[in-house]
Amino acid sequence: MTDQFEDIRDAVRSLCGDFPDEYHRKVDEDRAYPEAFVNALTQAGWLAALIPEEYGGSGLGLTEASVIMEEINRSGGNSGACHGQMYNMGTLLRHGSQEQKQRYLPKIATGELRLQSMGVTEPTTGTDTTKIKTTAVKKGDRYVINGQKVWISRVQHSDLMILLARTTPLSEVKKKSLGMSIFIVDLKDAIGNGMEVRPIPNMVNHETNELFFDNLEIPEENLIGEEGMGFKYILDGLNAERTLIAAECIGDGYWFVDRVSEYVKERKVFGRPIGQNQGVQFPIAEAHIEVEAANLMRFEACRLFDANQQCGAQANMAKYLAAKASWEAANACLQFHGGFGFANEYDVERKFRETRLYQVAPISTNLILSYVAEHVLGLPRSF
Numbered sequence: 012m013t014d015q016f017e018d019i020r021d022a023v024r025s026l027c028g029d030f031p032d033e034y035h036r037k038v039d040e041d042r043a044y045p046e047a048f049v050n051a052l053t054q055a056g057w058l059a060a061l062i063p064e065e066y067g068g069s070g071l072g073l074t075e076a077s078v079i080m081e082e083i084n085r086s087g088g089n090s091g092a093c094h095g096q097m098y099n100m101g102t103l104l105r106h107g108s109q110e111q112k113q114r115y116l117p118k119i120a121t122g123e124l125r126l127q128s129m130g131v132t133e134p135t136t137g138t139d140t141t142k143i144k145t146t147a148v149k150k151g152d153r154y155v156i157n158g159q160k161v162w163i164s165r166v167q168h169s170d171l172m173i174l175l176a177r178t179t180p181l182s183e184v185k186k187k188s189l190g191m192s193i194f195i196v197d198l199k200d201a202i203g204n205g206m207e208v209r210p211i212p213n214m215v216n217h218e219t220n221e222l223f224f225d226n227l228e229i230p231e232e233n234l235i236g237e238e239g240m241g242f243k244y245i246l247d248g249l250n251a252e253r254t255l256i257a258a259e260c261i262g263d264g265y266w267f268v269d270r271v272s273e274y275v276k277e278r279k280v281f282g283r284p285i286g287q288n289q290g291v292q293f294p295i296a297e298a299h300i301e302v303e304a305a306n307l308m309r310f311e312a313c314r315l316f317d318a319n320q321q322c323g324a325q326a327n328m329a330k331y332l333a334a335k336a337s338w339e340a341a342n343a344c345l346q347f348h349g350g351f352g353f354a355n356e357y358d359v360e361r362k363f364r365e366t367r368l369y370q371v372a373p374i375s376t377n378l379i380l381s382y383v384a385e386h387v388l389g390l391p392r393s394f
Contacts, residue, residue, distance in 0.1 A: 027086035053122035067120035077258035084262025095127035106236035127165035147176035260333035264302035267340035301336035
């Protein structure tokens with residue numbers, strides 16, 4: 012079957028070829044940020060795929076954007092370092108004023124500004140977003156922010172951040188999803204002037220942080236859309252985020268299947284390739300089948316999203332299937348590499364750690380199951 016996205020795949024693979032396994036391995040070992048890799052993707056225009064042409068982007072659909080993310084991971088990279096630049100601007104694009112879009116989007120498209128962070132999650136609320144405690148109080152022509160966020164990624168490699176805060180106390184709203192607002196935060200102005208960033212060392216080389224707000228002042232013109240409607244605005248972007256994460260997992264899944272398939276053809280034990288044994292073949296074949304199935308659901312979610320149709324169920328199911336498939340492929344790849352799977356030089360253990368994250372983030376598998384139970388199957392809400 013002819014792949015209609017082969018031109019995109021070839022171009023992204025060519026760029027990724029300039030950043031081989033050794034590059035990503037060294038970045039991981041140093042706990043560094045792949046600055047050169049992200050700059051190359053930016054300069055080539057790949058991270059501006061979803062920005063309309065009138066603002067300097069490519070004006071592509073989510074389908075094409077997902078192929079870009081998939082190919083980065085399939086080539087041995089990790090889109091988690093840069094995917095925020097691709098989809099975080101969606102809130103601004105869909106709900107920002109014309110002045111805000113003209114001010115920020117062209118510079119985001121060129122990479123002059125990086126909008127890679129979104130501050131939503133808090134230590135005491137997790138995914139129960141309506142219970143967030145960070146507040147934004149209007150005082151004159153400014154909002155004063157107080158509170159705390161956690162697991163906020165790429166803050167140290169961003170210029171701007173999307174921030175969700177309560178502008179009306181929970182006790183004063185008719186519906187718990189109301190009373191929250193979205194702001195653009197200029198990080199260079201904020202850090203050290205009411206905002207503190209504390210890095211969180213973690214299992215994956217993923218730059219993520221805890222944020223503390225102590226009377227941080229931001230101009231009222233940094234409010235995106237209507238005050239009190241921020242939760243709705245955030246939900247608008249979740250389907251795109253989950254679908255792109257699914258594509259990244261699919262890229263990981265193919266990487267694992269390809270890598271282990273080549274290895275078991277060459278690795279000989281007891282005088283024959285271990286890939287000749289059904290005990291080795293079957294888990295790899297099963298992983299491949301699951302990745303292929305997840306791939307189909309990813310494209311269905313993209314199709315609906317690009318057609319401006321409801322796609323919440325498909326986006327959630329794509330993320331669930333892809334994260335599960337990549338994890339099963341990772342297990343098979345590590346298992347059949349034996350001890351070499353734990354050696355840094357084979358890159359299996361690095362990719363193994365990276366793909367494990369998506370069982371938990373940006374939404375856990377259990378919450379996806381709850382969503383499907385309630386919204387697809389019509390079962391009573393469980394929480």
